[in-house]
Amino acid sequence: MLLSLQAATVRFGGRAVLDAVDLGVAEHEIVCVLGPSGSGKSTLLRAVAGLQPLDSGRVSLDGRDQSGVPAHKRGVGLMFQDHQLFPQRDVGGNVAFGLRMHGVSRTEQADRVRELLDLVGLPDAAGRAVAALSGGEQQRVALARALAPSPRLLMLDEPLGQLDRSLRERLVVELRELFGRLGTTVLAVTHDQGEAFALADRVVVMRDGRIAQSGTPLEVWQRPADAFVARFLGFENVVEATVGDDAAVTPWGKLPVPEGAPQGTRPLLVRPAGVRLVPAGEGLRCTVAARTFRGTHVAVHLQPEDAPRLEAACALRDAPEAGDEVGVEFDAAEIVVLG
Secondary structure: OOEEEEEEEEEEOOEEEEEEEEEEEOOOOEEEEEOOOOOOHHHHHHHHHOOOOOOEEEEEEOOEEOOOOOHHHOOEEEEOOOOOOOOOOEHHHHHHHHHHHOOOOHHHHHHHHHHHHHHOOOOOOOOOEHHHOOHHHHHHHHHHHHHOOOOOEEEEEOOOOOOOHHHHHHHHHHHHHHHHHHOOOEEEEEOOHHHHHHHOOEEEEEEOOEEEEEEOHHHHHHOOOOHHHHHHOOOOOEEEEEEOOOEEEEOOEEEEOOOOOOOEEEEEEEOHHHEEEEOOOOOEEEEEEEEEEOOOOEEEEEEEOOOOOEEEEEOHHHOOOOOOEEEEEEOHHHEEEOO
């Protein structure tokens, strides 16, 4: 492992904001840490960077304990949400800053700056003023500056958080391609699930200073570890259920469950795609409370009698109107019994 955290703990005022966290990041791997505000994800990043001392535990890079190693000697790159560019320096001066600190010659600096600005899609921008750049361009300059000293580990703190959604979605694809081309090892933190799932080889979900789940984006999306992770990922159809051999008793009635599902009293998730609308009078009777257009589909919010609301995913042409009466049936393939 290039990066290893072992029982890493940070306390503020007696409260553990990072609580005995174990985490490894392999060379060339892109790991995104997800979590709500206060979950400890930014503290984790700062501890790895050397900006936040640990109260206990260890951070290792290349197998070497980083205790007592100052931030500027750890060989890691760090890019913040607000970019923190130097307004008094032009673009080239910003990108070259780390190279100057490492004693790189002016000729090598110029070559490296030109190479990096080409790489991030800003050729011939070295002489431009930082204040004249758009938010997306500033983000690219900050990335080039972080990459300039060729860090063994690049860390990103909400790197696209200040950009509008369309620009964010475009840049996250470009970042993924860029890191793959360079073989960069990346540890990023974000609260945006879409950003993490598009960028990462592995997603780590944090809650209250601990890791709630770690896995590939597909693993985490298909099988959330528990009700917290499921709800954090945006799934609303989560209820307590009594799970038997092939069915679960829920507030929505008796639902099929996948073969081999764990039994007992457990939280149960029904993905919106598993809520199938059928004619009124069939299945579970519901009233359409609201509709939300999601671009690729319509989220239909359904209110059963004496049971929690359900969300169904429908094609636009098939979505019923608010106030309509419909029936609901459930698809076992879209039902997950949670831990």
